[in-house]
Amino acid sequence: MKRKLGAGAIGSVYLCEANGKLAALKISDKRSSMTVEVNVLRSLGKVQGNRLGPSLLDVDDWTAPIGTKYSFYVMEYLQGESMASYIHRHGKEWAGVFMVQLLEDLEQLHQQGWVFGDLKLDNLLIVSSPPRVRWVDVGGTTQTGRAIKEYTEFYDRGYWEMGSRRAEPSYDLFAFTMAFIHVYYPKRFVKGSQPEKLLFRKLDEARGLRPYRNVLKKALAGKYASSSQMKREMLQVIHDTQKKKQKTRKQIQQEKEAPFLLEAGGISILAGAYYLISLLFQ
Numbered sequence: 046m047k048r049k050l051g052a053g054a055i056g057s058v059y060l061c062e063a064n065g066k067l068a069a070l071k072i073s074d075k076r077s078s079m080t081v082e083v084n085v086l087r088s089l090g091k092v093q094g095n096r097l098g099p100s101l102l103d104v105d106d107w108t109a110p111i112g113t114k115y116s117f118y119v120m121e122y123l124q125g126e127s128m129a130s131y132i133h134r135h136g137k138e139w140a141g142v143f144m145v146q147l148l149e150d151l152e153q154l155h156q157q158g159w160v161f162g163d164l165k166l167d168n169l170l171i172v173s174s175p176p177r178v179r180w181v182d183v184g185g186t187t188q189t190g191r192a193i194k195e196y197t198e199f200y201d202r203g204y205w206e207m208g209s210r211r212a213e214p215s216y217d218l219f220a221f222t223m224a225f226i227h228v229y230y231p232k233r234f235v236k237g238s239q240p241e242k243l244l245f246r247k248l249d250e251a252r253g254l255r256p257y258r259n260v261l262k263k264a265l266a267g268k269y270a271s272s273s274q275m276k277r278e279m280l281q282v283i284h285d286t287q288k289k290k291q292k293t294r295k296q297i298q299q300e301k302e303a304p305f306l307l308e309a310g311g312i313s314i315l316a317g318a319y320y321l322i323s324l325l326f327q
Contacts, residue, residue, distance in 0.1 A: 047061060054184070055078045056072050056079065069099065071118055074114065079116040079117075080116070127170065133228075140253055140254065149272075151217055160189055160212040160214065162186055164200060164220035205244065222265050225261065241265070248261055260278050
């Protein structure tokens with residue numbers, strides 16, 4: 046063990062070394078919960094080109110000298126930068142890139158019969174070369190159809206009175222939207238007496254989210270049955286936004302060239318006039 050990385054409702058995570066490489070070890074006395082997490086990681090490991098959660102390296106049990114039994118597993122240690130920090134440093138355009146990446150990952154997770162559950166900024170990391178969203182904790186992952194038991198209030202649609210805590214894709218898509226809202230409101234905010242109106246207003250006021258706000262509002266309202274459906278609409282928004290930017294850049298370029306073209310055209314007209322006059326007086 047090198048140092049403690051963090052602790053949650055299920056157990057504690059430590060930085061360690063496995064086969065000469067840095068790894069993360071999670072240990073807990075909640076055997077059944079740990080079994081679920083291991084099953085999730087194994088399930089994700091079967092996804093072709095898996096980039097969803099950290100790779101599972103080892104699983105075992107340990108009995109302490111006092112007789113307490115602990116379960117632990119060793120997983121890939123992911124190093125990177127928080128999504129909020131990355132977007133603020135590199136530009137709001139990256140929000141759209143990470144939205145599509147995360148929706149693709151959620152689509153694969155949902156197809157495996159799981160819902161992330163406790164989806165939040167703390168559980169998302171941007172690793173470089175190339176920049177990519179990775180999940181660092183699958184502790185709240187729940188089988189589709191069951192009740193979500195591990196959640197964070199700010200990301201939970203039950204807290205915002207906008208849906209149940211049933212494990213289904215729309216639950217993750219609500220939390221997905223709250224994660225990007227949290228990027229632009231790092232101090233969070235309380236729900237008040239009209240939670241839906243408040244969230245919609247916050248989306249309207251977040252400049253970095255304006256191109257995507259209609260899609261994100263639909264996700265908050267539970268209008269998407271699947272992450273693939275939301276991804277299609279998000280890609281269309283990004284395409285339209287890029288097309289609009291290119292058109293604007295073209296117009297600006299044309300406006301810059303206009304004085305030169307007018308000046309060149311004026312000279313040509315004058316030259317032509319002088320030539321005609323010279324022919325008349327020959």
